[in-house]
Amino acid sequence: MDFRSFIQKLDKSKELIKVSKPVSKRFEAAAILKALDGKPVLFENIKESQFKVAGNVFSSKHYIADYFGCDERDLIKIMVNALNKPKELNIIKKSPCQDIIVEEKDVDLDKLPILRHTKIDGGNYITSGVFIAKDKELGMNASFHRCMQLDKKTFSVRVCERNLYEFLQRASGELNVAVCIGNPASVLLAGATSPPIGQFEFEIASALESFGVVKAQFADVYVPSSSEFIIEGTLTMNELANEGMFLDLTGTRDFVRKQPILKVKRITHRKNAIWHALLPGGNEHGLLMGMPREPTIFSEVSKVAKCLNVNITQGGCSWLHAVVQVQKESDEQIKRVIEAAFKGHSSLKHVFVVDADIDANNMQEVEWAFATRLQGDKQIHIFPKQKGSSLDPSAEHPSRITCKVGFDLTIPMGRDKADFTKVNYERIELDKYLVKKDEAKQRRKRVSGRKTR
Numbered sequence: 001m002d003f004r005s006f007i008q009k010l011d012k013s014k015e016l017i018k019v020s021k022p023v024s025k026r027f028e029a030a031a032i033l034k035a036l037d038g039k040p041v042l043f044e045n046i047k048e049s050q051f052k053v054a055g056n057v058f059s060s061k062h063y064i065a066d067y068f069g070c071d072e073r074d075l076i077k078i079m080v081n082a083l084n085k086p087k088e089l090n091i092i093k094k095s096p097c098q099d100i101i102v103e104e105k106d107v108d109l110d111k112l113p114i115l116r117h118t119k120i121d122g123g124n125y126i127t128s129g130v131f132i133a134k135d136k137e138l139g140m141n142a143s144f145h146r147c148m149q150l151d152k153k154t155f156s157v158r159v160c161e162r163n164l165y166e167f168l169q170r171a172s173g174e175l176n177v178a179v180c181i182g183n184p185a186s187v188l189l190a191g192a193t194s195p196p197i198g199q200f201e202f203e204i205a206s207a208l209e210s211f212g213v214v215k216a217q218f219a220d221v222y223v224p225s226s227s228e229f230i231i232e233g234t235l236t237m238n239e240l241a242n243e244g245m246f247l248d249l250t251g252t253r254d255f256v257r258k259q260p261i262l263k264v265k266r267i268t269h270r271k272n273a274i275w276h277a278l279l280p281g282g283n284e285h286g287l288l289m290g291m292p293r294e295p296t297i298f299s300e301v302s303k304v305a306k307c308l309n310v311n312i313t314q315g316g317c318s319w320l321h322a323v324v325q326v327q328k329e330s331d332e333q334i335k336r337v338i339e340a341a342f343k344g345h346s347s348l349k350h351v352f353v354v355d356a357d358i359d360a361n362n363m364q365e366v367e368w369a370f371a372t373r374l375q376g377d378k379q380i381h382i383f384p385k386q387k388g389s390s391l392d393p394s395a396e397h398p399s400r401i402t403c404k405v406g407f408d409l410t411i412p413m414g415r416d417k418a419d420f421t422k423v424n425y426e427r428i429e430l431d432k433y434l435v436k437k438d439e440a441k442q443r444r445k446r447v448s449g450r451k452t453r
């Protein structure tokens with residue numbers, strides 16, 4: 001499915017909130033998205049731009065499962081399968097993403113609905129852009145990178161030291177890239193995975209759903225033919241500019257750094273293109289970051305225990321906390337489970353391991369297990385001085401050194417499980433005992449009728 005078809009689907013199912021009043025791309029649109037976080041929104045009238053803007057589109061697992069036509073509980077398995085069995089690209093000729101072409105001389109980024117999110121931000125930001133780059137030997141790579149608008153034709157781009165950074169170094173600091181905006185969900189999820197360098201994420205996306213790709217016009221890379229916008233240009237680390245501040249995933253500010261710049265050479269887009277505004281620190285940002293790490297944790301934990309479920313929790317910034325549900329065979333096994341979880345997601349800071357009877361997606365139940373099954377001197381595993389996440393304000397900066405902790409919230413072996421299990425009350429049919437509202441109304445009517453007679 002393409003991005004706009006899913007928006008139409010949300011509209012049909014009455015899950016889309018349409019804002020027809022004029023809204024400014026400076027602060028106003030972002031503030032509305034924040035107020036409606038978790039609910040898909042379409043801005044039909046952006047004051048400074050001819051384009052419509054959609055946000056909070058994939059802001060809950062419910063929408064992602066709806067997109068793929070599956071149950072929420074099956075999403076991890078679908079992702080594990082796609083990571084393990086990538087599929088070849090489907091190269092096609094049809095390229096709606098190139099219906100309209102804006103040549104370099106006509107590029108004016110001010111015409112695009114690039115949102116200014118908060119007053120601390122260093123500028124207007126593209127937040128949903130998936131970069132496609134190519135290395136002569138390693139092939140292509142897809143990854144998200146936020147872009148801060150510097151002027152009508154340039155951005156500074158946040159490039160963490162991962163694959164794109166390595167591609168840049170291998171290319172003497174300069175690469176032609178395509179930035180895809182308004183993508184199919186498969187491309188968004190795959191773009192946030194970190195397979196070994198040389199594995200093109202679009203092959204993972206292709207295993208999630210079938211979609212066509214076409215050659216970009218300036219960069220020698222493939223882009224999804226259905227993407228709403230493709231911004232092409234030269235990314236260079238030989239010229240750096242300030243990037244930041246930026247309200248990041250944790251809801252706190254990320255500081256200013258010197259980062260590579262992107263010189264825009266060409267923009268192509270669909271007719272009546274819809275911009276995807278991904279709210280920084282919002283549910284959609286969190287889900288796209290965290291969800292692709294659940295299958296990698298699941299796969300690593302499955303090597304040491306029977307893993308039943310993984311939840312990267314929203315409260316843990318969709319990045320730093322995970323609940324891992326296992327069927328354990330020994331108490332010692334849990335330390336291996338914790339280590340495997342950290343291996344499956346290297347930015348993870350705290351992991352909570354629970355038994356099969358605790359719903360990993362229900363934090364109230366997880367906290368209940370924390371309160372009733374944990375003895376701190378025996379079941380907390382501390383790993384000081386680990387490489388953690390650059391997003392954690394409490395980690396050392398810039399080294400990212402942090403202390404990782406695993407909490408074993410499982411029932412100790414040898415203890416009577418009945419002591420740790422909730423006792424059930426008898427089942428009853430509540431309807432039998434409660435008077436329904438209209439029945440009560442009828443009864444009151446009958447009584448007042450009798451009195452007046």
Ligand SMILES: Cc1cc2nc3c(=O)[nH]c(=O)nc-3n(C[C@H](O)[C@H](O)[C@H](O)COP(=O)(O)O)c2cc1C
Nearest residue numbers: 143144145146158159160162163192193194288289
């Ligand atoms: C919404 C979103 C925004 C992201 N923003 C950035 C970013 O600005 N810079 C960055 O280096 N990584 C960012 N990431 C993370 C990378 O895209 C992600 O970790 C990816 O797996 C790295 O790809 P690679 O393994 O090919 O290097 C973002 C991820 C998501 C989901």
